[in-house]
Amino acid sequence: MSEKVYYIEAADNEQDELLCEKLKKLIEAENLLEGIAERDITAVKTHFGESKKLGYVRPLYLKMLGDAIKSRGGVPFLTETSTLYKGNRSDAISHIAHAHSQGFGYDATGMPIIMSDGLFGDEECVVPIRGKAYSSVQVASLLAKCNALVVVSHFTGHLAAGFGASLKNLGMGCASRKGKMAQHSTAKPKIVKKKCTVCGTCVKWCPQEAITLQDDSALIEAGKCIGCGECLAMCRFDAVKYNWGATYEDLQKKVVEHAMGVCSLFPGKSLFINVLTRISKDCDCMGHAFEKVAPDIGILVARDPVALDAASLELVEKTAGKTLAQLAYDIPYRFQIDYAEELQFGSRDYELIRF
Numbered sequence: 001m002s003e004k005v006y007y008i009e010a011a012d013n014e015q016d017e018l019l020c021e022k023l024k025k026l027i028e029a030e031n032l033l034e035g036i037a038e039r040d041i042t043a044v045k046t047h048f049g050e051s052k053k054l055g056y057v058r059p060l061y062l063k064m065l066g067d068a069i070k071s072r073g074g075v076p077f078l079t080e081t082s083t084l085y086k087g088n089r090s091d092a093i094s095h096i097a098h099a100h101s102q103g104f105g106y107d108a109t110g111m112p113i114i115m116s117d118g119l120f121g122d123e124e125c126v127v128p129i130r131g132k133a134y135s136s137v138q139v140a141s142l143l144a145k146c147n148a149l150v151v152v153s154h155f156t157g158h159l160a161a162g163f164g165a166s167l168k169n170l171g172m173g174c175a176s177r178k179g180k181m182a183q184h185s186t187a188k189p190k191i192v193k194k195k196c197t198v199c200g201t202c203v204k205w206c207p208q209e210a211i212t213l214q215d216d217s218a219l220i221e222a223g224k225c226i227g228c229g230e231c232l233a234m235c236r237f238d239a240v241k242y243n244w245g246a247t248y249e250d251l252q253k254k255v256v257e258h259a260m261g262v263c264s265l266f267p268g269k270s271l272f273i274n275v276l277t278r279i280s281k282d283c284d285c286m287g288h289a290f291e292k293v294a295p296d297i298g299i300l301v302a303r304d305p306v307a308l309d310a311a312s313l314e315l316v317e318k319t320a321g322k323t324l325a326q327l328a329y330d331i332p333y334r335f336q337i338d339y340a341e342e343l344q345f346g347s348r349d350y351e352l353i354r355f
């Protein structure tokens with residue numbers, strides 16, 4: 001059976017205020033928050049962005065969603081988890097301070113920010129799943145205590161997953177630190193010595209201080225590396241390589257299985273929103289300069305994150321007139337969708353409903 005995916009079309013560079021108003025009308029007209037009941041504690045998961053200069057979902061959308069949840073009697077809060085790498089989002093205190101500096105304070109969104117994985121990212125619950133890589137996954141513990149979930153994701157390219165949207169936001173973004181480590185465990189880059197110019201750029205960007213410069217090339221200390229991929233994205237000399245054959249499939253499988261675990265906590269009580277504007281080659285975690293790779297497309301909403309990501313991907317490629325491999329990274333990027341359907345987690349078959 002086809003899953004309904006609602007589509008609000010945007011003109012290129014359309015104002016967020018206009019798009020947000022259309023999203024509000026869609027949610028009301030289709031009663032998309034009907035799963036949220038009186039007093040339901042509702043986690044609204046998003047990504048606060050790495051810097052104001054980059055692509056991320058702007059706070060006004062969260063304000064509108066929070067108000068819509070409250071109007072149903074729900075009790076919403078904004079939530080995130082700590083990053084694996086050191087930086088301004090690696091613990092609850094710095095992450096919340098960063099979110100405020102990005103404009104996500106209570107005054108702007110009407111929702112408090114509560115981290116789902118505790119002060120240091122290590123508060124987790126074990127969720128049983130029927131996966132192939134895992135029989136259980138480690139999810140941020142607070143989510144298990146909530147009644148409903150709304151996930152608001154920014155569609156971007158991604159150097160290991162191919163693209164990041166709802167599945168990635170659920171799988172990686174709602175995992176505890178251990179869950180994230182498990183997903184990244186095989187994604188380790190290597191330096192190609194003969195290509196390395198010893199320029200030092202990767203050293204500057206590595207969040208783990210895992211790279212040192214030797215006489216003839218950079219060197220990665222595998223034990224410190226968390227597989228974040230900043231070095232790959234920043235090297236201008238193509239001197240950083242991943243073994244994608246062993247990596248992309250493994251990472252995407254693990255992301256999907258973690259996403260499935262998170263969704264299993266909210267049967268009939270979740271909604272997924274993908275924002276397809278300011279689409280960049282790299283995900284919103286990457287700290288380097290924003291590079292828009294496709295025209296703005298709009299906003300897609302669905303109850304099935306698999307159908308939503310499938311529809312989002314296909315719209316990006318159709319609108320840009322290029323494959324995602326041409327727009328971002330040349331890796332098998334559909335794997336996460338196909339694998340999710342294989343696990344019967346969701347459906348890649350969808351009906352696109354323009355609103």
Ligand code: SF4
Pocket residue numbers: 191195196197198199200201202203217218234235236237238239240
């Ligand atoms: S950025 Fe690339 S070329 Fe420069 S030191 Fe690092 S690996 Fe070598």
Ligand code: SF4
Pocket residue numbers: 189205206207208209210211220224225226227228229230231232
């Ligand atoms: S992937 Fe590269 S930038 Fe990231 S931690 Fe490993 S060495 Fe550092």
